[in-house]
Amino acid sequence: MTPFDHFLEALTLQGGYNSALVAIGAGLLGAAAGGAGTFIFLRRRALISDAVSHSTLPGVCLAFLAMVALGGDGRWLPGLLLGSALSSLVGLLMVEWIARRTRLSEDAAIGAVLSVFFGLGIVLLTVIQTLSTGRQAGLQTFLLGSTAGMLTSEAVTIAVAAALLAVLVFVLRRPLTLVAFDPDFAAATGVNVRHTDLAAMGLALLVTVIGLKVVGLILVVALLIIPAVTARFWTDQVSRMVLLAVLFGGAAGYLGAAVSATAAALPTGPIIVLTAFAGFLVSALFSPVRGVVSAALRRRRFQRQVHRRQGLLALVRGEPIYDGLTLQVLRRDGLIRRDGVATLEGRAAAAKAALDEARWSLVRSERADDPVLERYDGLTPLEDLLTADEIAEVDRRLPSPEGVA
Amino acid sequence: MAPVELIARSGELVDDGRKDAALAIRGLSVSYGAKAAVFSVDATLPLGTMTAIVGPNGAGKSSLLKGALGVVPRLSGEVTVFGRPFKEARHRVAYVPQRASVDWDFPARVIDVVLMGLYRKIGWVRLAGRKHRETAMACLERVNMAEFAERQIGQLSGGQQQRVFLARALAQDADLYLLDEPLAGVDAATERAIIAVLQEVKAAGRTVVCVHHDLSTVAQYFDRVLLINLSKVAEGPVETTFTVENLQHTYGGRLATAHVEELALGRGA
Structure with a gap:
C-alpha cells in the first residue's frame, strides 16, 4: 500500500x-x-x-x-x-x-x-x-x-x-x-x-x-x-x-x-x-477579503482608475501626457489613438470627467456640511450619489455648463 | 473636601449637594505607580448640564473620568451618580473612551460596535434580536452613520469612528454621558454633528461631561467648566469660571496672556 x-x-x-x-x-x-x-x-x-x-x-x-x-x-x-x-x-x-x-x-x-x-x-x-x-x-x-x-x-x-x-x-x-x-x-x-x-x-x-x-x-x-x-x-x-x-x-x-x-x-x-x-x-x-493577491489586484485596479481620470482631465486641459501607465490605460480603453490624440469616445469621456470635476468643486465649496462630501474620493461621479433633481440643481449653478473642452 | 463624610449631630449626612447632582466626585485621587495623575479632586456636576473638563496635557483629565468610572483603580475618593454609589448606578452612565484607545482593525462592523452598547440589556447569552438591531440603527441615524452600518470599522475616517463611538453611548440610553475627547482629531462637519447630538441629549434632561482640549470653543459649546491640573483649579458656570485668572492658574505660563484674554472674552460668542 x-x-x-x-x-x-x-x-x-x-x-x-x-x-x-x-x-x-x-x-x-x-x-x-x-x-x-x-x-x-x-x-x-x-x-x-x-x-x-x-x-x-x-x-x-x-x-x-x-x-x-x-x-x-x-x-x-x-x-x-x-x-x-x-x-x-x-x-x-x-x-x-x-x-x-x-x-x-x-x-x-x-x-x-x-x-x-x-x-x-x-x-x-x-x-x-x-x-x-x-x-x-x-x-x-x-x-x-x-x-x-x-x-x-x-x-x-x-x-x-x-x-x-x-x-x-x-x-x-x-x-x-x-x-x-x-x-x-x-x-x-x-x-x-x-x-x-x-x-x-x-x-x-x-x-x-x-x-x-x-x-x-x-x-x-x-x-x-x-x-x-x-x-x-x-x-x-x-x-x-x-x-x-x-x-x-x-x-x-x-x-x-x-x-x-x-x-x-x-x-x-x-x-x-x-x-x-x-x-x-x-x-x-488568496482570501478575497484580506488576501495578499486580492489586495494587490484591488490596488492595481484602483491605480488604473486614478490614471484614467488624471489622463482624461489632462486631455480636457490640452496638456501633454507623459506618464507611461496613463497612456497605456487610455489606449487600452480606446480613449486615445496610438499617436496620443483623443478619439471621439475619449473626448466624450473627458468632457464627462470635466463636468463631474466642476460639479464636485461647486458642492465642495458651497455645501460644506453636505453628507455627500464624505463620499468624495476623487473618482466616484457625483451623479451616482445625488438624485437627478439634485444634479440638475447643481448644474444650474455651475458658472458655465459648457465650460468644458 | 477630603473623602470624609460630614456627619451632623443628629447622625444624618450633611447634604453637600451630592444627592441632587448627576455626578459627584469627592476626594478622588488616581495614580500610575507612585506618581499621582489626579490628586484629591472634588466636583459636583448638576443635573441637565453640559460640562467641559479642561486642562493642559497630562493634567489628569482622562484619568479623572477613568477613576470616576472605576476603569483604573482609585487611590482614594468616592463617586456618586444621582445620589447613589457609582457601582449601584452604573447602568445610568454611558462612556466614550478616546478613539485612539482601541484597535480599529478589530473584526467588527459599525452595527456590531453599536450593539455593544446594548449588551447590558441583551445579556450575555441571548442572541441580539430585531428590536435590538432597530435600536442600534436608530442610534446610528442620530449621528448620520446609518448607511455605514455594514462597514468594517477600520474603513471609516477618524470622524466617522468617533460618531460610531457616540452611537454606542446613545445605545446605552444613559442619564449621564462621560466622553473623553470626543472632538479630538475630527473634521469640522463631525464636530458640529457631535455637538448637535450632545445638545439634544442635554435638552432631554440628561447630563453631559466632555474632556475638551479646544479652549476656543468651550464657551460656545458648554455651560459649565471644570478646570483641572492634577488637582482642581475651579468649577462652575462658564460665565463665572472660565476666566483669565482661572485659565492662568490652570495652564501656568503655557498660555500667552493675550491669547487667554481673547479666549475668556470671546465666550458666549
Whole structure:
C-alpha cells in the first residue's frame, strides 16, 4: 500500500479503530482550540497561552513521580492531566503576578516563566528516564504528541472537553469580545476585565491539557492561534470568525492526524500544525477579503482608475501626457489613438470627467456640511450619489455648463 | 473636601449637594505607580448640564473620568451618580473612551460596535434580536452613520469612528454621558454633528461631561467648566469660571496672556 492509500484510509476512517479514534479526537481538539483561540488572538495573548502550555511539563512529571511513589501506574492519564493543569495554572498566575506587581513588562514575565517551567520539566523528565519503575517510556510524547495508542476513554475525554469549551465560548463570547476590543468601555459597563482575561486563559488551559496527548505541549499554542489567524482573513465579524476558526482547526486536526497515520515515525503534533499552516498560507494569499493577491489586484485596479481620470482631465486641459501607465490605460480603453490624440469616445469621456470635476468643486465649496462630501474620493461621479433633481440643481449653478473642452 | 463624610449631630449626612447632582466626585485621587495623575479632586456636576473638563496635557483629565468610572483603580475618593454609589448606578452612565484607545482593525462592523452598547440589556447569552438591531440603527441615524452600518470599522475616517463611538453611548440610553475627547482629531462637519447630538441629549434632561482640549470653543459649546491640573483649579458656570485668572492658574505660563484674554472674552460668542 502506498502512503496515499494509508492517507485515504485514515481520512475515511477505514484505517483501523485506533487511527479513526485519533483522527476524530484530533479534529475535535482542533475545533475546540480554534474557538477558544479566536479570543486569545483578538486579545493579543498568544504568548501568554504559550507560557501556559509550556508550564504543563513540570506538572506532568511531578504527577508521574507522585503516582509511582504511591505505588500506582505512573502513566495514568487523568492523574497526569490534573498535574499538568495545576502546574500551568501556577505558571499563569505567576505571569499575571509578575506583570501586575513588579515593573517588569508582560513579555519579560512570559519569557521568564516559560523557560523556567520548561527547563524544570526537562530536568524532571531526564530524572524520570533514569528510574527503573513506573513504565516511564512514552512520557516524552507529551512534548510533541503521538497517535500511538489513543484509548477510547481519551477520545471521549477530548469530546467532552470540546463540548464544554463550546458552551463556555458561547456563554462568554460577549465579555470576551468586549474586553478584546475596548477594555476601558468594558470596565466602565461593569465587566471585570481581569476575570475575563483569566477566563480566556482558562479556556486555553483546557485546550492545552486535552491537547497534550495529541499535539504535545510545545505546539499546542499553534493550534490556538493559526486557525484564528486563518479565519481573520475571511471575515470582519467576530461571530463568523469563531465559527470559521472552529472549522479550520477541526479540519487541520483531522487531516493532520490522517497524514501522520501514513507512517509510524511521523509525529502527530507537528504534522497537524503544518496542515493548519497550509490553510493559513492559502488564506493569506488568496482570501478575497484580506488576501495578499486580492489586495494587490484591488490596488492595481484602483491605480488604473486614478490614471484614467488624471489622463482624461489632462486631455480636457490640452496638456501633454507623459506618464507611461496613463497612456497605456487610455489606449487600452480606446480613449486615445496610438499617436496620443483623443478619439471621439475619449473626448466624450473627458468632457464627462470635466463636468463631474466642476460639479464636485461647486458642492465642495458651497455645501460644506453636505453628507455627500464624505463620499468624495476623487473618482466616484457625483451623479451616482445625488438624485437627478439634485444634479440638475447643481448644474444650474455651475458658472458655465459648457465650460468644458 | 477630603473623602470624609460630614456627619451632623443628629447622625444624618450633611447634604453637600451630592444627592441632587448627576455626578459627584469627592476626594478622588488616581495614580500610575507612585506618581499621582489626579490628586484629591472634588466636583459636583448638576443635573441637565453640559460640562467641559479642561486642562493642559497630562493634567489628569482622562484619568479623572477613568477613576470616576472605576476603569483604573482609585487611590482614594468616592463617586456618586444621582445620589447613589457609582457601582449601584452604573447602568445610568454611558462612556466614550478616546478613539485612539482601541484597535480599529478589530473584526467588527459599525452595527456590531453599536450593539455593544446594548449588551447590558441583551445579556450575555441571548442572541441580539430585531428590536435590538432597530435600536442600534436608530442610534446610528442620530449621528448620520446609518448607511455605514455594514462597514468594517477600520474603513471609516477618524470622524466617522468617533460618531460610531457616540452611537454606542446613545445605545446605552444613559442619564449621564462621560466622553473623553470626543472632538479630538475630527473634521469640522463631525464636530458640529457631535455637538448637535450632545445638545439634544442635554435638552432631554440628561447630563453631559466632555474632556475638551479646544479652549476656543468651550464657551460656545458648554455651560459649565471644570478646570483641572492634577488637582482642581475651579468649577462652575462658564460665565463665572472660565476666566483669565482661572485659565492662568490652570495652564501656568503655557498660555500667552493675550491669547487667554481673547479666549475668556470671546465666550458666549
